[in-house]
Amino acid sequence: GAGVSQSPSNKVTEKGKDVELRCDPISGHTALYWYRQSLGQGLEFLIYFQGNSAPDKSGLPSDRFSAERTGGSVSTLTIQRTQQEDSAVYLCASRPASGANVLTFGAGSRLTVL
Amino acid sequence: DQQVKQNSPSLSVQEGRISILNCDYTNSMFDYFLWYKKYPAEGPTFLISISSIKDKNEDGRFTVFLNKSAKHLSLHIVPSQPGDSAVYFCAASLHGSGNTGKLIFGQGTTLQVKP
Numbered sequence: 001g002a003g004v005s006q007s008p009s010n011k012v013t014e015k016g017k018d019v020e021l022r023c024d025p026i027s028g029h030t031a032l033y034w035y036r037q038s039l040g041q042g043l044e045f046l047i048y049f050q051g052n053s054a055p056d057k058s059g060l061p062s063d064r065f066s067a068e069r070t071g072g073s074v075s076t077l078t079i080q081r082t083q084q085e086d087s088a089v090y091l092c093a094s095r096p097a098s099g100a101n102v103l104t105f106g107a108g109s110r111l112t113v114l
Numbered sequence: 115d116q117q118v119k120q121n122s123p124s125l126s127v128q129e130g131r132i133s134i135l136n137c138d139y140t141n142s143m144f145d146y147f148l149w150y151k152k153y154p155a156e157g158p159t160f161l162i163s164i165s166s167i168k169d170k171n172e173d174g175r176f177t178v179f180l181n182k183s184a185k186h187l188s189l190h191i192v193p194s195q196p197g198d199s200a201v202y203f204c205a206a207s208l209h210g211s212g213n214t215g216k217l218i219f220g221q222g223t224t225l226q227v228k229p
Contacts, residue, residue: 031215033216040221041221042118042120042203042219042220042221042222043158043203043205043217043219044219045216045217045218048215050214056214059216091157091158093157095215100163101146101148101163101207102148102160102163103160103217104160105150105158105159106157107155107156107157108156108157
C-alpha cells in the first residue's frame with residue numbers, strides 16, 4: 001500500500017480482556033517496528049521484525065504482550081488480560097531492508113482500557 | 115534510562131521568528147539522528163536527519179545541527195509558520211549492518227507558532 005495502515009484506529013476495552021492490533025506495512029518494506037506512546041510520553045520501542053530473522057522483543061513490557069508477523073508482511077500485536085496502564089497509542093512503522101534508518105509510521109491505534 | 119532527552123516540553127514562538135528545539139543523548143555509539151513531527155491523531159512523520167559524520171544538515175526552512183562532543187543536537191526552523199505547530203521528537207539510532215535500526219526517541223517538544 002501507499003502507507004502504513006493500522007487497525008483499529010480506536011479500541012475501547014474492559015480490563016482483563018484481550019486485544020489485537022493490526023499493522024499492514026508499506027509493500028516491500030522488510031523491517032517492521034511496534035512502538036507505543038503513553039499520555040505525555042515519548043515513543044517507546046516494543047518489538048522489531050526483519051525478514052525471517054528472530055524478532056527483537058527487548059521492548060515488550062511484560063509477557064502479556066506478544067506480536068507476530070505472518071508471511072513477512074502483516075503484523076499483529078496482541079495484549080492479553082489488558083490493564084489500565086496499557087492505555088496508549090500503539091504505532092507501527094516500517095522501512096526498507098537497506099538505506100537510511102528512516103521509519104515510516106502509521107497513524108496508530110489508540111487503546112483505552114477501562 | 116533515558117538515552118535521548120528533550121528537556122523542554124513546550125516552546126512558543128512568533129510567526130516569522132526562529133524556532134530552536136534541543137535534544138541531548140547519552141550513548142556515544144549513536145551515529146544517526148532524526149527529527150520527526152507529529153500532529154494530533156496522526157503518526158509521526160519524518161522531517162530531517164543527520165549522520166554523525168556531519169555537523170549540519172539543511173533542508174529548506176529546517177536545519178539540524180549536531181555537536182558530538184556535547185552529545186547534543188538541535189533543530190532550527192526559520193522562518194517559523196503556524197503550520198509548524200506540532201510535537202517534535204528527536205530520535206537516535208545505530209546505523210549499519212548488524213543493527214536493528216530501531217530508533218530511540220525523546221519525550222517530544224510541543225511547538226506553538228503564533229500568528
